[in-house]
Amino acid sequence: MMPxxxxxxxxxxVIANPFYAVRIAPWLGTEHxxxxxxDEWVQANVQLVEEMGAEEWLRLLLSVLKSEExxxxx
Numbered sequence: 462m463m464p465x466x467x468x469x470x471x472x473x474x475v476i477a478n479p480f481y482a483v484r485i486a487p488w489l490g491t492e493h494x495x496x497x498x499x500d501e502w503v504q505a506n507v508q509l510v511e512e513m514g515a516e517e518w519l520r521l522l523l524s525v526l527k528s529e530e531x532x533x534x535x
Contacts, residue, residue: 479526488531 465471475481497505510518 479523483523483527485526486528486531489526 479485506518509521513521
């Protein structure tokens with residue numbers, strides 16, 4: 462098997478993937494229904510980045526991904 466050549470898009474994908482920085486909460490990997498579309502999620506988060514700033518938003522995202530608490534459990 463030939464190793465893949467790195468592209469700038471491939472590097473950006475790795476950098477953007479929090480999998481390489483944190484252990485993602487187990488409950489995030491379970492089957493679930495979505496509440497909004499991907500486009501709606503992106504637009505809402507663009508607004509949050511603008512309001513909070515990129516660094517604070519990224520820290521929030523990491524916090525959510527690492528959280529042991531499932532906000533949807535009753």
